[in-house]
Amino acid sequence: xxxxxxxxxxxxxxxxxAVSLVAFLLMNLAPGxxxxxxxxxxxxxxxxxxxxARLGLDLPLSExxxxxxxxxxxxxxxxxxxxxxxVLGAILGRFPVTLELLIGAQVVALGLALPVGIYTAxxxxxxxxxxxxxxxxxxxxxxxxxxxxxxxxxxxxxxxxFPATGYVPLSEGVWRNLHTMLLPILTLGLFEFPLYxxxxxSDMIQTLQQNFISLARAIGLPPWRxxxxxxxxxxxFSLITVVGINMGRLIGGAVIVEVLFGLPGIGxxxxxxxxxxxxxxxxxxxxxxxxxFVLINxxxxxxxxxxxxxxxxxxxxx
Amino acid sequence: xxTQAAETPVAAPAAVRRSRLSLSVSLPVxxxxxxxxxxxxxxxxxxxxxxxxxxxxxxxxPSPTNLFGTxxxxxxxxxxxxxxxxxxxxxxxxxxLFGFALGGALGLVSGFFRGxxxxxxxxxxxxxxxxxxxxxxxxxxxxxxxxxxxVIFTLGLLFVPAFARITRANTLSLADREFxxxxxxxxxxxxxxxxxxxxxxxxxxxxxxxxxxVAVAIIGEAALSFLGLSxxxxxxxxxxxxxxERANLLDAPxxxxxxxxxxFLTVLSLNVAGDQLQRRIDQREAAL
Numbered sequence: 295x296x297x298x299x300x301x302x303x304x305x306x307x308x309x310x311x312a313v314s315l316v317a318f319l320l321m322n323l324a325p326g327x328x329x330x331x332x333x334x335x336x337x338x339x340x341x342x343x344x345x346x347a348r349l350g351l352d353l354p355l356s357e358x359x360x361x362x363x364x365x366x367x368x369x370x371x372x373x374x375x376x377x378x379x380x381v382l383g384a385i386l387g388r389f390p391v392t393l394e395l396l397i398g399a400q401v402v403a404l405g406l407a408l409p410v411g412i413y414t415a416x417x418x419x420x421x422x423x424x425x426x427x428x429x430x431x432x433x434x435x436x437x438x439x440x441x442x443x444x445x446x447x448x449x450x451x452x453x454x455x456f457p458a459t460g461y462v463p464l465s466e467g468v469w470r471n472l473h474t475m476l477l478p479i480l481t482l483g484l485f486e487f488p489l490y491x492x493x494x495x496s497d498m499i500q501t502l503q504q505n506f507i508s509l510a511r512a513i514g515l516p517p518w519r520x521x522x523x524x525x526x527x528x529x530x531f532s533l534i535t536v537v538g539i540n541m542g543r544l545i546g547g548a549v550i551v552e553v554l555f556g557l558p559g560i561g562x563x564x565x566x567x568x569x570x571x572x573x574x575x576x577x578x579x580x581x582x583x584x585x586x587f588v589l590i591n592x593x594x595x596x597x598x599x600x601x602x603x604x605x606x607x608x609x610x611x612x
Numbered sequence: 613x614x615t616q617a618a619e620t621p622v623a624a625p626a627a628v629r630r631s632r633l634s635l636s637v638s639l640p641v642x643x644x645x646x647x648x649x650x651x652x653x654x655x656x657x658x659x660x661x662x663x664x665x666x667x668x669x670x671x672x673x674p675s676p677t678n679l680f681g682t683x684x685x686x687x688x689x690x691x692x693x694x695x696x697x698x699x700x701x702x703x704x705x706x707x708x709l710f711g712f713a714l715g716g717a718l719g720l721v722s723g724f725f726r727g728x729x730x731x732x733x734x735x736x737x738x739x740x741x742x743x744x745x746x747x748x749x750x751x752x753x754x755x756x757x758x759x760x761x762x763v764i765f766t767l768g769l770l771f772v773p774a775f776a777r778i779t780r781a782n783t784l785s786l787a788d789r790e791f792x793x794x795x796x797x798x799x800x801x802x803x804x805x806x807x808x809x810x811x812x813x814x815x816x817x818x819x820x821x822x823x824x825x826v827a828v829a830i831i832g833e834a835a836l837s838f839l840g841l842s843x844x845x846x847x848x849x850x851x852x853x854x855x856x857e858r859a860n861l862l863d864a865p866x867x868x869x870x871x872x873x874x875x876f877l878t879v880l881s882l883n884v885a886g887d888q889l890q891r892r893i894d895q896r897e898a899a900l
Contacts, residue, residue, distance in 0.1 A: 309738060312738075312739050313742050316742075320751055320752065320755050431883055431884065434883060435876055435880035436876055436879075437831045437834045437838075437851070437875060439851070439854065440854070440872050443854065443861065443868060447861055447865065451861060451862045545746075546745060546747050546749075546750075546835075549750065554858075564750065565750075568841070573755075576755075580743070580747065580748075580751045583744060583747050584747075587742065588742050
């Protein structure tokens with residue numbers, strides 16, 4: 295077990311290094327001169343040379359990578375040019391917004407997927423099951439920005455319940471914050487709900503066919519106790535894995551939702567960085583998101599072994 | 613080309629396996645066929661010019677001349693939606709074909725030869741999987757500048773690991789089957805075994821999966837174009853149209869919901885048809 299963990303940690307270090315290399319190469323192999331792009335049309339030969347030196351573009355590639363990696367490990371991702379603030383500071387300052395969006399979306403998605411998934415598995419092929427599956431298919435076929443726009447159209451423009459854009463930080467009160475965050479959270483949550491629901495439903499249907507469930511039925515346990523007390527746990531392993539991995543994957547959806555609702559998260563930072571040609575900001579966000587994603591996946595792997603006794607025994611016996 | 617690729621995978625097994633076409637197959641195929649035809653022959657459709665602006669006719673509600681109304685520059689929303697759908701279909705099919713070709717080849721090689729080759733290929737796949745897909749796509753698009761070829765390449769790259777994994781797993785199990793052993797005993801070379809014995813057995817599951825991935829690719833392209841990181845203007849894209857007109861959502865919902873409807877129906881059709889196809893292939897596999 296310890297040896298396996300050590301091996302996994304080694305692999306993790308390798309992947310993190312590779313992630314940093316991708317983030318580095320993206321900026322350094324891109325066509326066009328970043329210095330020229332930052333300075334714009336009015337740049338002189340001298341100012342371009344100065345900017346290239348400031349960005350370190352005049353050194354050989356491998357040297358630049360090692361320099362850059364050394365800075366990154368010390369927490370220095372460079373300065374943004376327009377706002378003239380440290381890139382890492384900008385990312386960390388905005389990350390709580392994205393994190394709230396991600397966690398909220400997971401809560402909404404699971405809050406919907408658990409009851410719907412359990413019930414549709416229990417009454418598989420019934421009317422409720424078929425309608426839920428149809429709704430899930432429709433939701434999967436809707437891009438996240440469209441879900442958001444429909445919610446804005448109904449809840450912000452037609453019945454004026456929530457604002458269409460804008461953000462109030464948590465520090466100014468939970469309710470005022472939720473008032474601005476509810477539609478974005480709902481958008482992202484509805485986007486991932488069908489995935490969770492279908493996964494739980496199909497795993498649950500398989501569990502319900504097993505002998506220990508028949509035994510529980512034969513004993514005469516009420517359905518809700520069988521479903522929640524006996525069938526849910528063994529049916530939720532793949533769901534837990536996917537929920538974990540989705541914490542990272544969802545950042546892609548969060549970018550869209552943040553832009554749509556004007557939330558100051560790291561997705562908005564990324565997109566603004568692209569529009570304003572702040573290459574260091576874009577690179578910083580890509581690196582940050584990549585590392586976050588890899589660490590989440592690693593944690594899920596480790597947790598999975600701890601959660602599922604079958605995997606644990608399997609490894610122990612090897 | 614678009615027509616064929618959109619229609620044949622669904623129509624063929626449906627027609628062969630069941631004489632009665634169910635609604636859940638025929639409706640999606642009908643929509644996809646119509647969409648493919650409309651986007652190919654859009655120049656001949658009796659519609660207003662999708663690029664002609666008219667400041668006198670901005671944000672007009674739907675009418676017989678402008679079935680989906682007009683946008684904030686007075687352009688016909690329906691005609692532009694059809695052009696936007698063309699981008700969606702080309703990117704959807706193109707990127708999946710790219711991912712299919714590259715991922716399939718890598719998976720085949722990796723599952724057949726195993727060992728060192730397998731290790732390095734899966735390491736490369738891990739690298740692609742080390743970023744949230746949309747974020748990686750956004751990053752590549754932002755550095756390299758938007759163009760049609762690059763959108764197809766970028767989204768296609770994201771599909772490579774999945775196609776490689778499916779192909780590899782199937783190749784691993786097929787490589788030990790009797791007919792491969794027989795081919796080897798007959799003195800067939802590796803290359804011929806791969807192409808003639810193993811590849812044909814992989815096509816059916818990969819096509820069903822590929823159809824579902826076209827749906828994912830179209831959503832991905834819509835997300836990129838919503839952020840302004842897909843094919844650049846003046847070429848209309850469905851996501852770009854939604855992004856441009858969302859400020860007028862209250863006054864002119866048609867300018868946003870028109871392109872959205874095209875997007876939704878196309879992705880839904882692909883998902884429904886792909887689901888059905890996958891189910892049928894699973895049944896056939898189970899029967900074997």
